Amino acid sequence: MSYNAWFQCINGCPGQFSLREVIYRCPSCGDLLEVQHDFDALRSRSGAAWMQLFDDRYRRNTYPYGSGVWGKKEWVVPFIDNENIVSTYEGNSNLLWADRYGKQLHVEDLWIKQCGNSHTGSFKDLGMTVLVSVVKQMMADGVPIDAVACASTGDTSAALGAYSVVQEITEERRIYLANSMNSLRIEGQKTVAIEIVQQFDWEVPDWVVIPGGNLGNVHAVGQGFLMMHELGLVQRLPRICVAQAERANPLYRSFQDGFKRFEPITAQPTLATAIQIGNPVSVKRAIRTLQRFNGVVEQASEQELADEAARADRTGMFNCPHTGVALAALRKLVDRKVIRSHERVVVVSTAHGLKFADQKAAYHLGALDGIRPAHRNQPVELPPEPRQVARAIARHVERARLLVS
């Protein structure tokens, strides 16, 4: 069976464009393009057969199928030659059971999808392996591309830096854009949804909570679930919550109004730097996703996101401030009983805490501007005297005993 996929306009303008073409926007309306798959071809395999195939490949050693992205190759970019795939075995990150944290929150079936446990420390690896591999395929096919470029404050550039291949230098110069308007990345990012379900032995959770800035990620997760639903792997869809920083909350504002209108804002500085976006490029498709998934949008203040991240760290996590936004939003939804105690909830953690070690330290030192750290865990400085250290530990243990009893 030959699978196929192509670009088409997200608004349904006519025209199909090859994924090998250097094209980012619809030539008719100027809006974004999205990757469309040939579902008739994909249906030649049953839902059960797809699950079996994905399970057989899961984390195995046959390149590139052990990768969480490329293990679903037919659903991502079917035409690419395996020798052109640039992979760091991305994906298949741990779905961590947040045992202790969930108990505190009274949501005991709480799971954190640890997308940051990866080569470059964020979920961006998932999309970038697809984009860079397609570029390598294009170059192999003779398309003249000199460089791959993106504008970013962090995670995206780090992921691109790791995946970019030595450029084949050609006569005509071309720079291929890797920013999130490029829909190839969505195809990699959507595998997070498939992985989550696969890691629950093909059960769909009740909720997925995900931080949102440029909003490509929520669309990607939605696409993953819809594709599984369409192809018979799952029979229902989860609800989705997008969590925004209060200082960069245009989607939250629009949600308050039933998505009747959307107005870009000027985002204010937030600790959750990667989602400090006032005019998200993927807003249209994100709203469609939320409408399809009976979704909600919640927000978190700087104080709330910082405190929530520290609370989570105290139970053994170590995630980025965007995950803090998601957890703070989760807490509000639980308090308001939008999310119920018996429901299975997955929080998508988008990056590793190591990317924000300085911010975490500043929180506990009380050095974050405008934040009064409610869950401060200050370092205790002691002279190198064993007896003094022992005494300090004893005091600490005594305090912990009082807290427990």
Added chain:
Amino acid sequence: MSYNAWFQCINGCPGQFSLREVIYRCPSCGDLLEVQHDFDALRSRSGAAWMQLFDDRYRRNTYPYGSGVWGKKEWVVPFIDNENIVSTYEGNSNLLWADRYGKQLHVEDLWIKQCGNSHTGSFKDLGMTVLVSVVKQMMADGVPIDAVACASTGDTSAALGAYSVVQEITEERRIYLANSMNSLRIEGQKTVAIEIVQQFDWEVPDWVVIPGGNLGNVHAVGQGFLMMHELGLVQRLPRICVAQAERANPLYRSFQDGFKRFEPITAQPTLATAIQIGNPVSVKRAIRTLQRFNGVVEQASEQELADEAARADRTGMFNCPHTGVALAALRKLVDRKVIRSHERVVVVSTAHGLKFADQKAAYHLGALDGIRPAHRNQPVELPPEPRQVARAIARHVERARLLVS
């Protein structure tokens, strides 16, 4: 079949001690203890059957066996109840084929075991999940332990922080020591060797290169290979290279002398902070391991380790300076033809580069004391003018074209 393991003296003094006992050193000679397994019991299963069991569990969802450590539970700590295991699904980290870097080095079958792609960003997770789980089991069995403590500059403490459980506060205070003299951690760390072989579909590589400071890790890797050999999973052993920083090189010095004597030194400050150790606690068992594995010791200067890490980063890696030490040592061994071009080499990368982002930035800014960065990749500051940016990229592409042609 009931499997069993216990502590015994590394020098063979009589006495077996329960792993549940709070004991770190041999009561007779004061030297270290090591975990010994009941090999007769383990032999009740054939080598082929062990491989099948480990493969069946590999990265699957049945807690805790999807963890790289606990998937080998019978070989690690067999007696522990699964409900007392504190796991973040550690291990099974990517064995990255260092395609581009290996070509530069003329060792094309070169692989990096990415132990830093993990919950706390270093290989220490592997040992700490074992230690903390044993402590939880001890507490469940009524042993009074108030706290788990370790002294460390970084990775070890981070891993402990994530795994430590809420303490059951009891009357008699006890603090359980988690430093590397505690041999329970070795049992987790040795699974790296098993994973590497498993990831090569049960083929043994020719070389394992590993950075060495306190030297528990080389001993652990050796133990993993020996156990596989003893139980019929593999028929041969790799050679092992321990890589030391020149400024903390007591094992290298001892190796020059055929290990006839070992003299502790005062370690000098090195960029490879985690191996800045002059008097390694595991030196005796590390030397035994190297003698058994036809091992070598190589060293790297500050200049060499910093340049080598930058070279590797340029090909898409992003590892710690200790990995830089290992790669620099590898280069020397290749140059001296100790390691041959056709051999399969695995470098154990002990931590994620994100833990050393500041150091990496300082290298490229030329701000590392005493280092002249030979592989500097300086940021280019430009005004926010599209034409100037385009021109700068064009210049860069032109330079790259000249380099390639």
